[in-house]
Amino acid sequence: MIVKVDDLTVRYQGILALDGISFEVDEGDFLGMIGPNGAGKSTLFDVMLGLNTGYKGIVEFFGSDIRKSRDYLGRIGYVPQNPVFERNFPATVRDVVQMGLKRGSDAGRIDGILQQLWIHELAGRRIGELSGGQQQRVFIAKALVNDPKVLILDEPVTGVDRQSTELFYSILSELNSVQGITIIWSSHDLDAVNRLANHVACLNQTLFFHGESERFFSDDKLVKQYSEASMQEHMHQH
Numbered sequence: 001m002i003v004k005v006d007d008l009t010v011r012y013q014g015i016l017a018l019d020g021i022s023f024e025v026d027e028g029d030f031l032g033m034i035g036p037n038g039a040g041k042s043t044l045f046d047v048m049l050g051l052n053t054g055y056k057g058i059v060e061f062f063g064s065d066i067r068k069s070r071d072y073l074g075r076i077g078y079v080p081q082n083p084v085f086e087r088n089f090p091a092t093v094r095d096v097v098q099m100g101l102k103r104g105s106d107a108g109r110i111d112g113i114l115q116q117l118w119i120h121e122l123a124g125r126r127i128g129e130l131s132g133g134q135q136q137r138v139f140i141a142k143a144l145v146n147d148p149k150v151l152i153l154d155e156p157v158t159g160v161d162r163q164s165t166e167l168f169y170s171i172l173s174e175l176n177s178v179q180g181i182t183i184i185w186s187s188h189d190l191d192a193v194n195r196l197a198n199h200v201a202c203l204n205q206t207l208f209f210h211g212e213s214e215r216f217f218s219d220d221k222l223v224k225q226y227s228e229a230s231m232q233e234h235m236h237q238h
């Protein structure tokens, strides 16, 4: 078992962000986490990454309670949602990827990873000159340098063009199916989740579905319920 979340509840002052969430992620799973804005996805990721400790319930990684030791973080790669740099930020692509390397780790892996992510030709460029999609791949590379067992990805909603998005999806697929990396991926793209993930977690303060993605996507009622919830959210914002 890679992750076990048991009865996780998070409140911010009066606001209930997560209410009694329980789910598990097994080795090799590709979990698509879907839910409208404000559903609690970032809150859940913050807890999993040890950034929010004010929660109730139990979160385990690799069979150990994350409150007891932070060692598990060394086996997780995290790709943030909006890694946007100023144009003149003084670091190259290679610098940024290298920053992910733990002290004493093997820097020899970097070139292979740059190639795998189609950014080897950009290695000497300033990070701020790259497009959103290219920056996203740099951050995947940075997350991969320590050979993680799990990748946690917060998908950007904007700033990445269609072609880069498709390349991103094929890279995720390959990391999961060829390298056996367990993936936990928050996404707004239902079609892509249907195509790529083998499990779905549908979050909206509570977990209203968690299971095999086939079961979710073959149940029109569930998909409709999810779509209506996110549509309402969308309308609130406009």
Ligand code: ADP
Pocket (backbone or CB within 6 Å): 012, 013, 015, 016, 017, 035, 036, 037, 038, 039, 040, 041, 042, 043, 044
């Ligand atoms: P998502 O990532 O799915 O958009 P979040 O985890 O960011 O959802 O937010 C869940 C709920 O918690 C929302 O109602 C949000 O307004 C609230 N929230 C998130 N962070 C804070 C915070 N630091 N203080 C107060 N409320 C917060």
